[in-house]
Amino acid sequence: MEERLQNILAHRGVASRRHSAAMIEEGRVTVDGVVCTEPGARFDPEKVLVRVDGRVLAVVAEKSRTIMMYKPVGVLSSASDPFGGTTVVDLIKGRVPERLVPVGRLDKDSEGLILLSNDGDLSLKLTHPRYEHEKVYVVRAAGRWRDQMLETLRGPVTMPDGYVTRPVPVELLRSQENNVHLLLFRLKEGRKRQIRYMCSAAHLVVLSLKRVEIAGLRLDERLKPGEWRDLTRAEIAQLTTDR
DSSP: EEHHHHHHHHHHTSSOHHHHHHHTTOOOOETEEEOOOOOEEEEETSSSSEEEEEEESSSSOOOEEEEEEOOOOTBBBOOOTOOOOOOHHHHHHHTTTSSEEEEEOTTTTTTEEEEEEEEEEEHHHHHGGGGOOOOEEEEEEEOOOOOHHHHHSSOOOTTTTBBBOOOOOOOEEEEOGGGGGEEEESSSSSSTHHHHHHHHHTTEEEEEEEEEOOOOOEOOOTTTTTTTEOHHHHHHHHSSSSS
């Protein structure tokens, strides 16, 4: 049975359908040796040889698998790095036979919950802006505290590229010694380094940033930085159930 090329890639765990379409349009995919730049082109996956970046795509779909990882600071949330940096995929290399890719991103200098999966539909649902899944972050920030800071943090805030963020629920959990404060952010949009720019607007310096929740899924407190575990069936159902 013929399928759209972007679906073939997604079902084989290459990336979400949206990201697979982008890879195809970039000319990174060949079908029987010919570059195909049409994500909607239809083929029978059992009768053609598909390569992505020169690698042959497996004919048989992998078993669906999704893991949660505690991403350490300094590790990239990508499948590879042309400059030789350590990625989240490097942390599972040789230990996970499936080809898992990061679901979304988490800045290199941030830590916490990130998912890796070969389930294209799940990846799309968790990353497409229309679903507006909430992500929760705990932030340690330094600066002389003033009550009006919460109003600034909650936004809107203008990003360096001119984008104006929507208001965000922010809570002051507690203030510590040396003008260090523990803050909780709940974001439904995920602009790059958004929280850091929000804190900068309030004259606060981010000391650490940890993502603790995605779409109601909490980071397993038993995991240490660099460790991971498979999601349970109940957790998969939680992420895939329409909200």
